Amino acid sequence: MTVLIVAASLLVGVSLGVLGGGGSILTVPILVYLAGQDTKEAIATSLFVVGVTSLAALVPHARARRIRWRTGLLFGAFSMAGAYGGGRLAEYVPGTALLVTFALMMLATAVAMLRRPRNPRKRARPAHGDLPLPHIAAEGLVVGAVTGLVGSGGGFLVVPALALLGGLPMGVAVGTSLLVIAMKSFAGLAGHLAGVAIDWRLALIVTASAVIGSLAGGRLAGRIPQDALRTAFGWFVVVMGVFVLVQQAGAAVWSHPATWAGVVAVLAAVLAARRWRASGAG
Secondary structure, rough: HHHHHHHHHHHHHHHHHOOOOOOOHHHHHHHHHHHHOOHHHHHHHHHHHHHHHHHHHHHHHHHHOOHHHHHHHHHHHHHHHHHHHHHHHHOOOOOOHHHHHHHHHHHHHHHHHHHHOOOHHHHOOOEEEOOHHHHHHHHHHHHHHHHHHHHHOOOOHHHHHHHHOOOHHHHHHHHHHHHHHHHHHHHHHHHHHOOOOHHHHHHHHHHHHHHHHHHHHHOOOOOOOHHHHHHHHHHHHHHHHHHHHHHHOOOOHOOOOOHHHHHHHHHHHHHHHHHHHHHHHH
């Protein structure tokens, strides 16, 4: 089982290094279903793992000057405030509710990954431009609160916020997101530590494996088409989200027609997003 955990942790690092996100979306299920951790302990541990791994993945992006430091630091500062508050609030929310929320967040972020703007170049800002402070504050607080509460929504909320809403070039958004993720992950961890004990031996094993993966991911960044990676990972996140929902819901729930109608609706929305993207590209 340890070998499987290490292998999965390597994937966490690769995802962060290449896409600037995906860490917690993978780490929480690994810790819950492979390592057998309690939900809240897994969320707190994932914040430590992702925070350290993001710092390691940040280095190659910084050397390539793909980081908007002012935007990243301000976004990260507001996210830290939101993440700490979310982490404290998570202490009073049932673990099952957190995992269900986590799964729904996975599905929502998967749709965001699979859906692309019709003309992404039109919104791109100059290479050295920064986002306005009110814009950074609002997005940072919201993204941070979600991250601290459910241990998810890091890069897959930060990258779209910076690239799609903020108009930053995709490469710069990915690099900047790693700085933001590291800052708010540690803030969220501080909020969770008030009521959760972490197995530091397991946390360090997972973190070391993820850091190695992030270095490999940093080398792959720029060599593999980003659109192909986002699409493949988006579908992977859909599968993981449905899996978590299945694990958390009882058999009676999944035998109800309304449940399957909801699953079909989510898949239909994803397919519609892909068709919309294709028609926009044409």
